[in-house]
Amino acid sequence: MMNEPLFMVPVLHEKIWGGDQLKKQFGYDIPSPKTGEAWGISAHKNGLTTIANGEYAGVKLVDVWRKHPELFADMDTTKPFPLMVKILDAHADLSIQVHPNDAYAKKHEGPRELGKTECWYVLSATLGASIYYGHTATTKSELREMVQTGNWQKLLKRKVVKAGDFIYVPSGTIHALGAGVVVLEPQRSSDTTYRLYDFDRIDQTTGKKRSLDWDKAMDVTTVPFTEPVVEQETIEEKNFQQTQLIDSPDFIVNRLRIKADKTISKTQPKDSFTLASVVDGSGEIIKDGHKSTLNKGDHFIIPSNFGDYEIEGSELEIVTTEPGEKIKQIG
Structure with a gap:
């Protein structure tokens, strides 16, 4: 593992x-x-x-x-x-x-x-x-x-x-x-x-x-042009915010913001994998006691068999991308 x-x-x-x-x-x-x-x-x-x-x-x-x-x-x-x-x-x-x-x-x-x-x-x-x-x-x-x-x-x-x-x-x-x-x-x-x-x-x-x-x-080109309506949802607690920027057939994109002295627990679903980009701040991913450093500009993939892990951050902002339902169905 x-x-x-x-x-x-x-x-x-x-x-x-x-x-x-x-x-x-x-x-x-x-x-x-x-x-x-x-x-x-x-x-x-x-x-x-x-x-x-x-x-x-x-x-x-x-x-x-x-x-x-x-x-x-x-x-x-x-x-x-x-x-x-x-x-x-x-x-x-x-x-x-x-x-x-x-x-x-x-x-x-x-x-x-x-x-x-x-x-x-x-x-x-x-x-x-x-x-x-x-x-x-x-x-x-x-x-x-x-x-x-x-x-x-x-x-x-x-x-x-x-x-x-x-x-x-x-x-x-x-x-x-x-x-x-x-x-x-x-x-x-x-x-x-x-x-x-x-x-x-x-x-x-x-x-x-x-x-x-x-x-x-x-x-x-799609004619006429109609600007898509994008519904967003935000979960917020002390020193942590997660916003689902979009849930589309092709991809699901979320933004995570973690302030200092905050640790969040995550579980990677077995039926998907996650592409992640650190767009601000710094932090760590902790998995089974192992710590991976996160810095602004880092890009990484959390594979589908990753299981439970934690993220610690200091003004950390991560944008994640997962396959949408269309991709899962044709994959």
């Missing part, structure tokens, strides 16, 4: 819109001041995270997934690992984009490709920073006309955000992070993005504008 979670070594990606907040806020060893993404937990081919500790130290998560289904509620590990967690630093606006659902991704991108539903938990935002979220078109033809004529100001909806905000982004939603926003992004394990607009930026590698995907993007 394991007495410590599976800690991950994040994979860092440079982006045209990236900055240096992943180093400043989380201490990551970024490859350049244009680092946009830290893939904290990933078994996707474009960013394979590695186990940092224990008997699987040095092994890629994807290999542990394939060989040890007992750690993942005996899901079908011949299929792709279903979830991913990133931290994104938007030093500049991201491209205006949309993601497909599972059926479209499999048909157009390959039989093992997943669709991409995601969510954002805002970790920091400069004053007045915003996101692009949704659109005004009422029909597909109106959407196509506004895209082709570049009527972005009329088409795109924007929303001002602040630290602590939560945004649910189902597949089919036109969206983008705006400059000055840093988010934790729990999502399906997919890297399929269809760009509608990229502000005419030039890729420094090619010297050309980045490619756009109008046809596929308009295929998959």
